[in-house]
Amino acid sequence: MSHDASTDATIGASALDQKSAYLAALLERVSRREAGAFEALYRASAPSLFGLAVRVTRTSESAEEVVQDGFIKIWRFAGSYDPGKASPSTWMSTIVKNQALDYLRRNPYSGVYVDELDERNAAGDADVNFWQEFALDAERLSSYLGRLAPVQRQAIALAYFRGQSQSEIAHTLDAPVGTVKSWISRGLESLRAMADARPAPHHGGLY
Numbered sequence: 001m002s003h004d005a006s007t008d009a010t011i012g013a014s015a016l017d018q019k020s021a022y023l024a025a026l027l028e029r030v031s032r033r034e035a036g037a038f039e040a041l042y043r044a045s046a047p048s049l050f051g052l053a054v055r056v057t058r059t060s061e062s063a064e065e066v067v068q069d070g071f072i073k074i075w076r077f078a079g080s081y082d083p084g085k086a087s088p089s090t091w092m093s094t095i096v097k098n099q100a101l102d103y104l105r106r107n108p109y110s111g112v113y114v115d116e117l118d119e120r121n122a123a124g125d126a127d128v129n130f131w132q133e134f135a136l137d138a139e140r141l142s143s144y145l146g147r148l149a150p151v152q153r154q155a156i157a158l159a160y161f162r163g164q165s166q167s168e169i170a171h172t173l174d175a176p177v178g179t180v181k182s183w184i185s186r187g188l189e190s191l192r193a194m195a196d197a198r199p200a201p202h203h204g205g206l207y
Contacts, residue, residue: 019044023088024081031079038075046071047165048089049096056100066103070096144194152187155180 023044029037046067053063053070073095081091145153151173158164158172166184170177 020087020089023092024083027074027078027081027088027091030075031081038071041074042071045089045092049092052093053096053100056097057103062103062107063100066100067096069103070099073099144191147194148187148190149183151175152183152190155183156187156191159184 023041026037026041026044030041049070050063050067053066054060057063057066070092074092077095081088085091086094145156148156154173155169158169159166164172166177166180169175169184170180173180175183
């Protein structure tokens with residue numbers, strides 16, 4: 001069992017590295033104004049960026065507008081992306097999040113107050129920030145994933161490494177959506193607890 005857990009965690013971390021490299025390559029091609037690369041980048045990134053926009057704006061209609069405007073900026077400024085400063089997901093998430101905040105400022109009757117966002121971001125965007133952090137430290141992520149319950153590890157891997165929705169994960173694992181949601185939530189809580197309790201680094205990681 002421990003061998004399988006370690007293998008799954010290593011595969012998950014490797015997939016995360018591969019996805020980051022893939023997105024970085026697409027951004028480099030987008031900076032050269034390759035339309036095909038932009039379409040591929042949109043397909044690979046839009047679902048997670050839409051989820052981020054929904055958490056900030058609270059409505060799918062607003063989130064759609066935010067994501068579309070965000071991708072216009074990604075197209076325009078792809079040449080400014082520096083892989084030495086942030087992962088592709090972090091860079092694009094920052095653009096979309098700022099776009100969402102701009103949307104809320106332009107729409108004072110949206111029902112969301114920008115002053116409330118710091119508190120909401122700490123909770124609503126915690127998953128995004130958490131995975132952006134680990135994208136830069138695959139070795140630590142691999143270790144922590146290997147310590148999760150198998151169902152939690154599988155659900156998290158399908159959600160964050162393969163980009164599946166909760167309903168898709170439920171179908172893949174033959175489990176109710178509510179159960180999948182619980183697996184992911186509890187798994188993330190466990191990962192956060194491990195990260196908070198981590199000792200001083202020995203491998204040159206972020207911490």
